[in-house]
Amino acid sequence: MRRAAREAVMRHYRTLSDAQIVEKAPDDLVTVADRKSEALLSEGLAAILPEATIVGEEAAHADPAILDRLGDSLCWIIDPIDGTHNFAHGRPPFGIIIALAEHGETVAGWIYDPLKDRLCHARRGGGAFVGEERITARTTGENPPVAAISVMFMDEAQRHAMKRHIAPHYTLTDIPRCAAEQYPRLALGTNDVSVFERTLAWDHAAGALWLNEAGGMAARLDGSAYRVDDRRTGMIGAASPAMFDALAERLNEA
Structure with a gap:
């Protein structure tokens, strides 16, 4: 490398x-x-x-x-x-x-x-x-938690749901347009949660494993494990399983 x-x-x-x-x-x-x-x-x-x-x-x-x-x-x-x-x-x-x-x-x-x-x-x-x-993954300690949410590949309905149901519960921050930076931010105390719509294997395979091994949680919206041969969209990364669960619940209700 x-x-x-x-x-x-x-x-x-x-x-x-x-x-x-x-x-x-x-x-x-x-x-x-x-x-x-x-x-x-x-x-x-x-x-x-x-x-x-x-x-x-x-x-x-x-x-x-x-x-x-x-x-x-x-x-x-x-x-x-x-x-x-x-x-x-x-x-x-x-x-x-x-x-x-x-x-x-x-x-x-x-x-x-x-x-x-x-x-x-x-x-x-x-x-x-x-x-x-x-x-070991650590949270920011901020209240509300810090969220980096990529809406670039979402449709208008998804963007509206994010703005109405998700954004009020978090402090929103800019995304880096770079998974190689976003995953470290989730584990190293810079961001608490992130939502990804496009989940291509080269972007997420290494980062999802790394975050999970650090004690955070990266998985599909329904909590199922990320697989490189699964072409579904939608994924959450979080600094802790509790933060993953809270965001996943809100997304399911949106």
Whole structure:
């Protein structure tokens, strides 16, 4: 991950030309750095575990059929630059995310912030770490709790429900447009809860595992576990199971 950050990501940070940024879909960008990072990461991961399938964000965009491999016996999942919109505009946060899944269940995950040189990582049943330090999720201690809610991919009815039924119970804060930053915020005392509508595997597999291993809770709105081969939308991340339950109950009533 550090090699990809050094040779692909940071080499292009704040030096991208317009020709090196492409809009894949409205407000969804890809850069030459994303593609180079994914190539380097794919090469390295294939050498570590050659029997595993590799599903990268950019490869899946080029060939959506690759998504059918997420439930394979072993699968590497790559987000070569999470937070590309920020990166392309020359501002933080952004990061690199890798997860390893087994039959659709995440068993290990890594989230790397190249600007902070911060590596968040977790193994199923092995706890959550920032670098060498094992961490336990903590709340902000604020009342009302701090919520980062992404409404970018919600329809108008969902946005209205959030504004009317959810917002009054929380102190709302801006989202970072970067799962590689949002998950650490949920565990490290910056945010208490977050709602995600789009739940793509490369964005959430590593972070959900890491937050759960830290003692927080990341799951579907009905409390079921997040799986990389589940294409449903909607997910909650919370600094504690109690905060997850409170938000899930309000969402069910909205």
